[in-house]
Structure formats: structure tokens, C-alpha cells
Amino acid sequence: HGYQHVHSGQCEIVVAGATQRIDFSDTEQEPGFVFLGLAANGMRWCKHVAVDSLRLQRLLLKTSELWPDEASTTASITESILERLQPLCNEETMVQLYLEGQLTRGQYHQLDLNQIRRYGEEHCFALAIDDSSLVILPELEALSAETGERFSPREELMTLVDEWIDAARDEREKKALRSTREDLLAAMDEVKRR
Known part of the structure; x- marks a missing residue:
């Protein structure tokens, strides 16, 4: 919810909004609080006061970007992810790393998620890794290396x-x-x- 000040008939409705944003939904509302001045005859003033808050950053990485060729190694994949995270991270930023796409079981094991988590612990206020959109291909339906087509x-x-x-x-x-x-x-x- 965000700050709102609306009139409905003879009533004034004030929604204070959030003092902190801790999710990665897109919103243009600044976190803050409402300073109200009330009197016997109603509201005298209403001011939304913005406050400093954690910055939220989101990094979307598609598996097709991480494995552009067959020669990719665990070190190169992890280094590639860390290079992309580095500009987003500081002690006042919450970062969400969102992984999306299809990969083989072997490629999944190339993701050194522990090293990425450690990097986040050291360089960010918080790092969340969302791998819910990764699809691990069954071995019997992996892509043929020669043709790039599905092999069953x-x-x-x-x-x-x-x-x-x-x-x-x-x-x-x-x-x-x-x-x-x-x-x-x-x-x-x-x-x-x-």
C-alpha cells in the first residue's frame, strides 16, 4: 500500500503508506509516514514525510545468457553472475537475483549458489536468490549438442x-x-x- 489522501463525501481518508518497502514489487511510492494535524472541526494538515529506506534492486538472468556456448565452466558462470551483481550491491541495498529458463542438471550443478550467497552476505544488506522459474530438463529430453534440437x-x-x-x-x-x-x-x- 502507498500513501493516499482522498475525499469521500464529507470524509477525508488518509492511508499512511509503508515506512519501508521490503519486497521487489514495482512501486513509485516513497516510503514514509503521515504527519497529521487534527482539531475539533477536522483535519488541519496532512503531510507525507518521506524517509530513507533500503534500496531494492532486481537482476534477471536468463539461462541462455549464462550458457552461450558449451565451453562454459563453473568458475566462468559464477564469475559472470558476480560481475553482474557487483554494480547493484552495497550495504544499503536488498538485491533479488532472479534466474529464469531451461537448463540441464549438469548446468544447474555448475551454478555455485553458495559462493553467490556468500558474496551477497558480504556486499549487500540482503541477497535473495529466486530460482523458481528455472526448469531442469530431464536427461532424456536434453538438447542435442550437434543440432540444438530436443533429443528424445x-x-x-x-x-x-x-x-x-x-x-x-x-x-x-x-x-x-x-x-x-x-x-x-x-x-x-x-x-x-x-
């Missing part, structure tokens, strides 16, 4: 078996291939559940 072993297997079934000469061979396909799919589903 399940789909590749289905395509291959369908080709074999179409090429089979007799019905008994087709039936055996269909049965094998179902067994393989069941086994893949079992592995995926573990």
Missing part, C-alpha cells in the same frame, strides 16, 4: 521400431516387433519413474 530417446526408438515394423515381411515378425516395442516402452517408463 523414446521418440527415436518409436520411429526406428515403426520403420522395422513397416519393413517386416510377415505378420509374425511384425507381431514380435510390436511386442518388443511395448516391452521397451514399459522398461523406459520404469527407469524414468526411479
Whole structure:
């Protein structure tokens, strides 16, 4: 909520607003308090007094910016994040690092979040890391390094078996291939559940 002074009929409504902003929502209201002068016949004055408060900064990093190529290492990823955080951090600033996008499990493990947290503890009033918009790709659906396309072993297997079934000469061979396909799919589903 922010400071407001409105009239409704014969009533004056004053909302003092917040004395401090401690979330990262965008607002143009300055934190402060209201100084009211009241008399028997009503309000004599109403003044919003702004106060110094913590600065709030937000840094949005997309995974596509952090991993522009396959050669990225843990050190280079972490250093890249720290370089981007550095201009935002000081002892009077709360910083939110917002991570967004898709990455593999290996890439997630390259994020040295502990080092980033330590940096925040040393250089900011507070650092919040929001990784709720990260999507970790299942290993079976990771992107192919050669083509940049989604690779699904399940789909590749289905395509291959369908080709074999179409090429089979007799019905008994087709039936055996269909049965094998179902067994393989069941086994893949079992592995995926573990």
C-alpha cells in the first residue's frame, strides 16, 4: 500500500503508506509516514514525510545468457553472475537475483549458489536468490549438442521400431516387433519413474 489522501463525501481518508518497502514489487511510492494535524472541526494538515529506506534492486538472468556456448565452466558462470551483481550491491541495498529458463542438471550443478550467497552476505544488506522459474530438463529430453534440437530417446526408438515394423515381411515378425516395442516402452517408463 502507498500513501493516499482522498475525499469521500464529507470524509477525508488518509492511508499512511509503508515506512519501508521490503519486497521487489514495482512501486513509485516513497516510503514514509503521515504527519497529521487534527482539531475539533477536522483535519488541519496532512503531510507525507518521506524517509530513507533500503534500496531494492532486481537482476534477471536468463539461462541462455549464462550458457552461450558449451565451453562454459563453473568458475566462468559464477564469475559472470558476480560481475553482474557487483554494480547493484552495497550495504544499503536488498538485491533479488532472479534466474529464469531451461537448463540441464549438469548446468544447474555448475551454478555455485553458495559462493553467490556468500558474496551477497558480504556486499549487500540482503541477497535473495529466486530460482523458481528455472526448469531442469530431464536427461532424456536434453538438447542435442550437434543440432540444438530436443533429443528424445523414446521418440527415436518409436520411429526406428515403426520403420522395422513397416519393413517386416510377415505378420509374425511384425507381431514380435510390436511386442518388443511395448516391452521397451514399459522398461523406459520404469527407469524414468526411479
